[in-house]
Amino acid sequence: MIWEVCKMSLYAIADLHLSLGTDKPMDIFGGWDNYVERLKENWKSTVKADDTVVVAGDISWAMRLNETFEDFSFIESLPGKKIFLKGNHDYWWTTRKKIEDYLLANNFNSISILFNSAAVVGDFAICGTRGWSYDCSSQEDIKILNREVGRLTLSIEQAQKYNREIIAFLHYPPVFSGYECTEIIDVLHKYNIKKCYYGHIHGKRIAKKAVVGLYKGIDFHMISCDQIGFSPVLVL
Numbered sequence: 001m002i003w004e005v006c007k008m009s010l011y012a013i014a015d016l017h018l019s020l021g022t023d024k025p026m027d028i029f030g031g032w033d034n035y036v037e038r039l040k041e042n043w044k045s046t047v048k049a050d051d052t053v054v055v056a057g058d059i060s061w062a063m064r065l066n067e068t069f070e071d072f073s074f075i076e077s078l079p080g081k082k083i084f085l086k087g088n089h090d091y092w093w094t095t096r097k098k099i100e101d102y103l104l105a106n107n108f109n110s111i112s113i114l115f116n117s118a119a120v121v122g123d124f125a126i127c128g129t130r131g132w133s134y135d136c137s138s139q140e141d142i143k144i145l146n147r148e149v150g151r152l153t154l155s156i157e158q159a160q161k162y163n164r165e166i167i168a169f170l171h172y173p174p175v176f177s178g179y180e181c182t183e184i185i186d187v188l189h190k191y192n193i194k195k196c197y198y199g200h201i202h203g204k205r206i207a208k209k210a211v212v213g214l215y216k217g218i219d220f221h222m223i224s225c226d227q228i229g230f231s232p233v234l235v236l
Contacts, residue, residue: 008048008122009047009050009051009122009234010051010052010053010121010122010124010126010234011046011047011051011053011054011232011233011234011235012053012055012056012169012221012232012235013055013056013199013223013228013231013233014055014056014057014058014087014171014197014198014200014223014224014225015057015058015199015202015224015225015226016055016058016059016071017058017059017060017061017089017225018036018059018060018061018071018074018075019061019062019071020036020070020071020074021060021062021067021068021069022062022063022067029202030203032226035225035226035230036074038230039225039230039231040074040078043078043232046231046232047078047079047232049080051080051081052080052082052121053080053081053082053083053232054082054083054085054126054128054169054197054235055082055083055084055085056085056087056128056169056171056197056198056223057084057085057086057087057088057089057090057130058087058088058089058090058199059075059087059090060072060092062091062092063091063092065092065094065098065099065102066102067092068092068102072103072111073106073108075108075110075111076108076109076110076111081110081112082110082111083111083112083113083114083126084112084113084114085114085115085130085171086115086130086171087130087171087199087200088130088171088200096113096115096116099113099115100113114126114127114129114155114169115129115151116129116154116158117155117158118159118161118162120162120164123164123165124166124167124235125159125160125164125165126159126167126169127152127155127156127158127159127167127168128152128155128168128169128170129148129151130148130151130170130171130172131148131152131170131171131172131173131181131184131198132144132145132172132181132184133145133172133181134175134176134180134181134182135179145181146183148184149183149184149187152168152184152187153191156168156187156193157191165195166191167193167195167196167197167235168188168193168196168197169196169197169198170196170197170198170199171198171199171200172200173198173199173200173201173211173220174196174198175210175211175220176201176209176210185216185218188218189216189217189218194217194218194219195218195221195236196218196219196221197220197223198223199222199224199225200224201222201224201227202224202226202227203226207222207224210222221233
């Protein structure tokens, strides 16, 4: 399925790590104090009702879909349309049908998911997937990576159906600390993707190892919540 959303501006953010319905406080980590209120204030002052925000994974600490209610209600209350991608901590993520049925049943009308699919937002075609680690050493890791490569490929091919600039979103960084996930990079190059946004990275010391800017012809942007001041950033 392709969602076509004609909106004014496109924003991105990742790693909200909400735990309004469960006991998983993030303010025990440096820089995360009062982060929900900061996120709410920044989002409302940045995003307008006609805008769209891609939320690139690690959205809720809930373990099951029905435990996401308070976190999703919070997100629903914020301005704009929201497009979710899966992160490594989104344990609640299940099948497309179950998620879409849950969103419909609870009137989460501003939320949709990007899962083996693409979305059109104004002048952009949005594609992406969770991605995986660059240092796959086990057969299980290799299996997951191959699956993610397939999902990214499918998503990009869906996006190609529209005559718009394609922007890729991942949860995992495809390049980090001098290493790259070659399989993911190869897909981005194969389809001539020029812009890629990712999350997953936290902490100032670790963030220094992440690639931001041009790398092998691709413009990378890090959008982890704590790295961008808990405020959605405009997709350029």
